[in-house]
Amino acid sequence: MSGAEKIQAKVTEITPLNELVTRFRFERIDGGQLPTFSGGAHTVVEMQDGGITRLNPYSLMSDPFDQSSYTISVRRDDEGRGGSLFMHRQVKLGDEMTISYPVNLFSLDLRARKHLFLAGGIGITPFLAQIKQLELLHGHWELHYACRNHALASYADQLTDRHPNETHLYYDDQNQQIDLENLLSGQPLGTHVYVCGPKGMIDWVRNTAAAEGWPEDCVHYEEFLAPQPGKPFEVRLAASDKVVHVGENESLLEAIEREGVDAPYLCRGGACGQCETVVLDHDGNFVHRDHWLTDEEKASGKKIMPCVSRFEGKSLVLDR
Amino acid sequence: MTIQFNDESFRDDYTFHNSDWAIKRFPFPFHEDSYMYSVNMEQHRGGPEGSVYEMRFDVDEHYVSEMKDRAMVLDQDPLRCQSLPHMTLAGWDLLELIMVSKSEDYPELFELHRNGNQWRWINKPLGIDHSFTFMDETTLPYGPMEYITRQAQGDFAVLDQRDEMLWMDAGMVTTQADWSLDFDIGMNFFEWHAPVPKAHEMGIFQRALKFLLNIQQGAPARRLNWTMTVNPLLDTSPENYHKWGIQKTTLTPENIAHKQHLRVELQTFFRLPRSNALVFPIRCYLCSFQDLMTVPKWGRRLHRVIRDLPEELATYKGFIDNRPMMLDYLSQFDDGLPTSPGIWPDLETEPPLSK
Amino acid sequence: MSKFEFPKSIASRPVWGTLEVRPGEHHLMIAEAEGAEAILDIATPDLMAKTHLIYIPKGTDYVERLQALKPAQFYEGPSYEASLQRIRRVLEDAHMGLQVYLTGSESMMGQAMNEVMAVGLPHTAIQTEHRGSVARRMQCVHCKGITEDVEVDPFVCAHCGLNLFVRDHYSRRLAAYQGVRVDAEDHGNVPEPKGIYE
Structure with a gap:
């Protein structure tokens, strides 16, 4: 079986936070305790959306040591294929859903003498759990959180109330921007920086840190890519001897699973490397969107990450 | 099930012994008549009733004596248990995992009563009844990892996971196959395995690392490893090698049957939830050649495995000099009949020795 | 010539690099x-x-x-x-x-x-x-004492006096290679010392 262990949960709270973001609380159906987790972990939520099973990862934002419930915050993506729309429109209080055990691809480096968190928009969620963890362990941290405006700044007021000295907010509509170069160059040795937000922000932080001589191992980032819709295409699965049609609004991985072919996965967002698949033959172009494969691997045409990447062309044969 | 705990020693007069029950459940490590390295991982979710696989942390008749032996080792050399500063949270994870598992799996031996962070732990075999505050080190006599692993058989390596790598950053190591925690602490997965011959070239460690990095909460794994030890000596450490190394030369055709032991490690792997670290318990089981030979299938197979083992491996496992003597002894128990696949003794189905 | 080509070894043996200028203010x-x-x-x-x-x-x-x-x-x-x-x-x-x-x-x-x-x-x-000396800093695995500037294998531990052989197994934390008793299985049988890289 692919993916992490499953938990049967029910939705016990739905809280709209603002125009775009809604928070969901899950508790176990059997009333038992949920596993503890480490800050930065995500859960994969299964959605039965018409004929399609969607499995979307969301960062756990609740106290990692609180075993009574998990909470996630979902930002509505009107352009996406519908996972977030399903959560916003279809999920009702009391619904039973399957979620996965926590998996952490964005964990704290517990050796750090200081943790510097940089969040963009909904990228705040993993930090909420990490901050709770560090508060318990008396860790040294600082948060810089950039949003479009105050109204869309989920949890900003709560963070400012609880951690006035550690929280720094930046609003686009007030032309505020993180002074990244000075922020990074002033950090004491042993600081680790963590960034979660849109791709542009992650690239900005990674490039600035590299230019200032920060070691790669001290720069951590997480960006779950939502699979993007694209032109339909056909794929032949050589090992299981099947031809599969990948629709406009489903990912290659979802199409493979729909046909009953088991493929490993953890994050479903192009980050963990689990679903890496060997390309046996192709005639056409890959649309690589993952963070996992190196540029050389992408150019080689020999590997694909079916969770987020697609194909445009005549024929594609995979070793699945 | 009631376990009768042995009163026995793993040093000096070596009164260690296996009951018939312990012999039958011994984790014989060879599933076929030959041996080569492999990653050989499987899920650790129980196993046949009474087998060493059944429980998350196996407790057997040697428990009390092994814990006494561990306390002696630590008295002589406290460096056998170390934890780098960032690993304390993983220590609490491990304490929780072992206490919860043992109290659920052996309710007649262990009890855990939790009221928020106020915990009461009862360990009947060792006579411990202790109330403490979870996550508060000041309420324990040792750090959390040391506290609980003084009450759990086997060695424990606690591995931090970062930068797509595992780091040996904490451990309790007193029953090891000749490696030093004090020396290896802080090393990465490839570094602490560096002295192992052949396996690097075979890509074994690359594959094993990939597997281990992806072990997730609630989905532990396990494998067996093995070596040879003269005398039932648990503490075959490099630290004391200058003392025990000479024991290998005391083997004679007359004493080999009871002096030579097959040493098997049941290695398990659990993701630790709060720290995202990985714990790697390495549980050591010893069985003398004469006890192993009471199982006809094992007698036939052990002879063939030892006979055909590549020289490099026999050297690395430290028995190259004694191999001819071992084979003289073991060949008496190999009548050439085929053996059934798998590690189980198959006493009812395998034919008796016809020689 | 101050550069020495170390023979290829096990994964725990450090591989020293060649300095290059990296970006940074300090x-x-x-x-x-x-x-x-x-x-x-x-x-x-x-x-x-x-x-x-x-x-x-x-x-x-x-x-x-x-x-x-x-x-x-x-x-x-x-x-x-x-x-x-x-x-x-x-x-x-x-x-x-x-x-x-x-x-x-x-x-x-x-x-x-x-x-x-x-x-x-x-x-x-x-x-x-x-650059320079290829002598090793050795830790005796038995007594834990460090012996500096070891050029031959085996050598005598400066602390406990045991004859130790020189391993390539290296601990970054101790900044030392591991020394193990050479005659543990045959007391007194100590080979003639020779240069580590001979």
């Missing part, structure tokens, strides 16, 4: 004896103007040439031990982005690397280049 160089040559190889006026150079000559005569590079700060230490308090003081106030360059014997690089790691830089970010 640079700390710690060099010992012939390590001066590695510094001379990469030095530029721009780099040295941002560099604190700590140099331990060990009887060599590179000091004037290093001073001529005009490092922002220059310190000549009589030994690594004597320089240690200064190194710690420099690291205490340093910021992320600091570039660290170590060059000289394995013993000095290993110990200095430990100091830098202790303040939180990952070892992968610390540049090294071996």
